[in-house]
Amino acid sequence: MSVLNHNHVTPLSSSSSAIFAKNTFTGVRSQIVSVSSKKAGVCKCVATSPAEQTAYKTKVSRNGNIAKLQAGYLFPEIGRRKAAHMLKYPDAQVISLGIGDTTEPIPEVITSAMAKRALGLSTIEGYTGYGAEQGEKQLRAQLASTFYSNLGIEEDDIFVSDGAKSDISRLQVLFGSNVTMAVQDPSYPAYVDSSVIIGQTGEFQKDIEKFGNIEYMKCTPENDFFPDLSKVSRTDIIFFCSPNNPTGSAASREQLTKLVNFAKDNGSIIIYDSAYAMYVSGDTPKSIFEIPGAKEVAIETASFSKYAGFTGVRLGWTVVPKELKYSDGFPVAKDFNRIVCTGFNGASNIAQAGGLACLSPEGLQAMHEVVGFYKENTKIIVDTFTSLGFTVYGGIHAPYVWVHFPGRSSWDVFSEILEKTHVVTTPGSGFGPAGEGFVRVSAFGHRNNVLEACRRFKELYK
Amino acid sequence: MSVLNHNHVTPLSSSSSAIFAKNTFTGVRSQIVSVSSKKAGVCKCVATSPAEQTAYKTKVSRNGNIAKLQAGYLFPEIGRRKAAHMLKYPDAQVISLGIGDTTEPIPEVITSAMAKRALGLSTIEGYTGYGAEQGEKQLRAQLASTFYSNLGIEEDDIFVSDGAKSDISRLQVLFGSNVTMAVQDPSYPAYVDSSVIIGQTGEFQKDIEKFGNIEYMKCTPENDFFPDLSKVSRTDIIFFCSPNNPTGSAASREQLTKLVNFAKDNGSIIIYDSAYAMYVSGDTPKSIFEIPGAKEVAIETASFSKYAGFTGVRLGWTVVPKELKYSDGFPVAKDFNRIVCTGFNGASNIAQAGGLACLSPEGLQAMHEVVGFYKENTKIIVDTFTSLGFTVYGGIHAPYVWVHFPGRSSWDVFSEILEKTHVVTTPGSGFGPAGEGFVRVSAFGHRNNVLEACRRFKELYK
Numbered sequence: 001m002s003v004l005n006h007n008h009v010t011p012l013s014s015s016s017s018a019i020f021a022k023n024t025f026t027g028v029r030s031q032i033v034s035v036s037s038k039k040a041g042v043c044k045c046v047a048t049s050p051a052e053q054t055a056y057k058t059k060v061s062r063n064g065n066i067a068k069l070q071a072g073y074l075f076p077e078i079g080r081r082k083a084a085h086m087l088k089y090p091d092a093q094v095i096s097l098g099i100g101d102t103t104e105p106i107p108e109v110i111t112s113a114m115a116k117r118a119l120g121l122s123t124i125e126g127y128t129g130y131g132a133e134q135g136e137k138q139l140r141a142q143l144a145s146t147f148y149s150n151l152g153i154e155e156d157d158i159f160v161s162d163g164a165k166s167d168i169s170r171l172q173v174l175f176g177s178n179v180t181m182a183v184q185d186p187s188y189p190a191y192v193d194s195s196v197i198i199g200q201t202g203e204f205q206k207d208i209e210k211f212g213n214i215e216y217m218k219c220t221p222e223n224d225f226f227p228d229l230s231k232v233s234r235t236d237i238i239f240f241c242s243p244n245n246p247t248g249s250a251a252s253r254e255q256l257t258k259l260v261n262f263a264k265d266n267g268s269i270i271i272y273d274s275a276y277a278m279y280v281s282g283d284t285p286k287s288i289f290e291i292p293g294a295k296e297v298a299i300e301t302a303s304f305s306k307y308a309g310f311t312g313v314r315l316g317w318t319v320v321p322k323e324l325k326y327s328d329g330f331p332v333a334k335d336f337n338r339i340v341c342t343g344f345n346g347a348s349n350i351a352q353a354g355g356l357a358c359l360s361p362e363g364l365q366a367m368h369e370v371v372g373f374y375k376e377n378t379k380i381i382v383d384t385f386t387s388l389g390f391t392v393y394g395g396i397h398a399p400y401v402w403v404h405f406p407g408r409s410s411w412d413v414f415s416e417i418l419e420k421t422h423v424v425t426t427p428g429s430g431f432g433p434a435g436e437g438f439v440r441v442s443a444f445g446h447r448n449n450v451l452e453a454c455r456r457f458k459e460l461y462k
Numbered sequence: 463m464s465v466l467n468h469n470h471v472t473p474l475s476s477s478s479s480a481i482f483a484k485n486t487f488t489g490v491r492s493q494i495v496s497v498s499s500k501k502a503g504v505c506k507c508v509a510t511s512p513a514e515q516t517a518y519k520t521k522v523s524r525n526g527n528i529a530k531l532q533a534g535y536l537f538p539e540i541g542r543r544k545a546a547h548m549l550k551y552p553d554a555q556v557i558s559l560g561i562g563d564t565t566e567p568i569p570e571v572i573t574s575a576m577a578k579r580a581l582g583l584s585t586i587e588g589y590t591g592y593g594a595e596q597g598e599k600q601l602r603a604q605l606a607s608t609f610y611s612n613l614g615i616e617e618d619d620i621f622v623s624d625g626a627k628s629d630i631s632r633l634q635v636l637f638g639s640n641v642t643m644a645v646q647d648p649s650y651p652a653y654v655d656s657s658v659i660i661g662q663t664g665e666f667q668k669d670i671e672k673f674g675n676i677e678y679m680k681c682t683p684e685n686d687f688f689p690d691l692s693k694v695s696r697t698d699i700i701f702f703c704s705p706n707n708p709t710g711s712a713a714s715r716e717q718l719t720k721l722v723n724f725a726k727d728n729g730s731i732i733i734y735d736s737a738y739a740m741y742v743s744g745d746t747p748k749s750i751f752e753i754p755g756a757k758e759v760a761i762e763t764a765s766f767s768k769y770a771g772f773t774g775v776r777l778g779w780t781v782v783p784k785e786l787k788y789s790d791g792f793p794v795a796k797d798f799n800r801i802v803c804t805g806f807n808g809a810s811n812i813a814q815a816g817g818l819a820c821l822s823p824e825g826l827q828a829m830h831e832v833v834g835f836y837k838e839n840t841k842i843i844v845d846t847f848t849s850l851g852f853t854v855y856g857g858i859h860a861p862y863v864w865v866h867f868p869g870r871s872s873w874d875v876f877s878e879i880l881e882k883t884h885v886v887t888t889p890g891s892g893f894g895p896a897g898e899g900f901v902r903v904s905a906f907g908h909r910n911n912v913l914e915a916c917r918r919f920k921e922l923y924k
Contacts, residue, residue: 119577169805
């Protein structure tokens with residue numbers, strides 16, 4: 001369904017704004033034909049002439065920043081190719097280890113709390129209307145004590161959201177178009193795309209596959225997937241995801257200390273995406289706020305999606321410490337609160353009841369079991385590619401395996417694997433130019449599907 | 463709880479940007495004290511000196527657009543005053559007819575569907591992860607057939623959201639900072655505030671209580687609450703809410719036809735907020751798309767909040783017809799889809815199950831009963847103020863009663879009513895300068911509270 005929905009509206013791919021405009025216009029003309037034909041039955045009930053319906057354009061200019069975006073957002077594009085493959089091979093048992101969507105049922109201790117809250121909404125005592133835009137007090141307090149107990153993060157530093165992806169956009173609105181930003185290369189595409197949309201970047205430079213005015217911090221095996229900060233220019237904002245999507249690598253305490261000091265020296269703000277923190281084991285930090293001084297330079301965004309299978313339920317949170325200040329001394333949290341109050345009305349109260357259940361002793365135990373299951377999947381995938389002689393990264397502190405195909409095009413490998421094994425992966429170059437030559441294999445899948453996919457990988461690459 | 467959450471973070475009120483900056487700085491200094499004192503226990507676990515913690519500022523400039531905003535968002539401000547009143551009169555039975563929050567339980571046919579979906583997420587068959595960013599296909603199809611059956615709006619024109627407020631912000635991101643916009647005066651404050659945040663406006667002009675570069679379309683009894691379009695300058699975007707919040711008036715077919723023709727002549731795009739459409743009776747249009755040609759000039763945003771009591775569940779939708787085009791012919795829907803895919807991951811799947819239940823025959827019947835109940839409340843409030851000799855507007859096609867207090871300050875009347883009757887209303891001037899001299903009384907309340915509030919009004923104004 002998702003695929004079908006994306007299909008008709010994903011913008012055309014293009015190699016430059018100029019060509020984009022041209023393609024677009026062709027696209028529009030062809031659309032007009034289909035639209036006008038669809039209209040036949042509609043004209044009866046809206047008394048306008050067909051001419052009026054097909055020819056009219058407003059005088060509103062298209063947002064030039066959006067026009068800079070290349071092709072579609074990565075994951076809908078993957079979905080589109082999966083759909084095309086399924087049309088080509090209707091009988092194939094396609095296995096998706098692509099977009100990183102959770103597959104295992106949500107533990108009952110969590111869904112029963114959501115069901116109870118939902119049914120309670122039909123009672124006078126249980127009914128609640130608008131909640132706090134920042135989230136329910138009890139959930140914020142529980143998040144603070146569960147994840148930041150001795151880190152000096154308090155209830156009122158935490159903003160509950162409908163997910164990290166939404167908060168990344170709200171953070172871009174918060175900072176606006178006049179800031180400069182850096183991203184890990186490769187990285188989760190929403191950072192760059194949302195930066196382009198809000199107007200922080202230049203045009204896409206096809207030759208180097210980068211947008212102007214974004215600092216791409218190369219993360220490769222050569223630098224242990226941690227950027228060489230001596231070569232990174234100062235930016236206002238630094239997006240940093242650890243454990244990393246897509247490389248699966250997690251920055252060490254020493255590396256994160258370097259990052260925080262780098263931000264402090266430059267007066268930059270780190271937006272730390274910790275969506276996979278529960279996959280971390282050992283002394284590797286689970287929160288940027290484990291690093292001394294981080295509260296003055298970092299925002300942390302997090303999510304229940306990959307812990308409790310909440311990808312469809314939608315619940316996350318963002319920490320904006322009151323110690324974080326703009327150059328004029330104004331607290332960033334006050335402006336973020338204004339953004340949240342003006343453009344958001346809080347996460348669904350039913351999802352928040354689920355979040356609270358996630359943080360109960362039983363809920364935490366259940367989430368750890370879900371995470372443990374996916375980590376076993378990860379080990380199976382890592383072992384498979386290793387046994388086939390591939391060099392493999394990640395897969396220890398994250399549900400992603402970053403497989404190296406030296407000298408090959410990521411999209412070619414993606415297509416080869418899909419064509420020959422009916423397994424959907426994600427091409428590394430979709431996450432940035434430094435992802436070229438890699439493929440991301442997600443560990444989110446039913447066990448039998450992961451085993452079957454690995455069997456097919458062994459067939460293909462034996 | 464909401465109130466408490468807002469309390470500590472609502473930006474300081476101010477009368478101009480200059481003063482705002484000054485107040486702010488004081489605010490920050492005082493905050494620094496409290497922060498550093500709070501820190502004592504924290505310093506033990508993060509090895510940084512108190513000095514470092516209190517003195518540090520990043521080099522990131524505050525977003526100048528957000529600095530233009532005045533005081534806090536209106537409704538948190540109302541909440542703050544309500545909280546202060548409750549502290550002053552701890553024993554008072556405070557009745558809130560202020561922020562327009564629903565109070566009646568959600569019909570069981572709807573909550574049972576949400577509970578079922580929630581429990582289903584614990585099963586292999588019932589589990590779903592990421593849904594389509596645009597909403598579930600079945601819900602989009604049902605919305606199209608229920609509300610737009612013969613209006614030429616199709617499933618793929620509809621984007622399901624977590625509520626109209628969120629979609630208003632996404633629409634501002636869609637159009638960006640280079641468009642001009644018009645709003646009804648008075649109007650729902652999120653239109654103006656989100657426009658300020660995205661950078662479409664000038665500074666706030668204290669003398670006229672308006673932001674620069676926004677066209678305020680005066681809606682008063684003199685013009686039947688419909689703007690004199692001959693005096694309205696052309697803008698790219700026209701926000702128009704009908705039935706209107708706060709005035710409670712609904713535009714007639716003839717008036718909306720004038721509006722659509724005005725937009726068409728100017729090449730403008732109407733963002734039509736129809737959140738109260740189910741409160742409309744008779745021939746008054748429930749959708750802008752009932753007006754011929756509207757699909758080429760209008761976007762419609764809608765919500766389940768005021769029909770099914772979903773203010774806390776969070777579910778709405780926005781219609782962007784494929785016929786709506788930018789000046790270069792590019793379909794607006796394609797860019798909105800890109801915004802939705804990049805910065806949103808769909809509404810909660812549990813809320814969407816509730817939405818689908820809302821649109822079943824039983825659900826529709828149940829929603830009509832909820833709407834009918836609030837409409838009865840409205841009549842009680844209208845009759846009360848009328849019997850007291852007040853001139854009252856709205857209250858027929860909307861759950862809001864717009865009471866005229868000629869020559870008086872809205873905030874004074876708000877305070878008088880709160881102080882003497884312990885009833886929370888909303889001052890008309892909070893919705894724009896043309897709201898001065900009016901108070902909005904919301905019909906969202908338990909019947910006994912509405913009756914008791916009306917009894918107190920009669921006491922006060924007899």
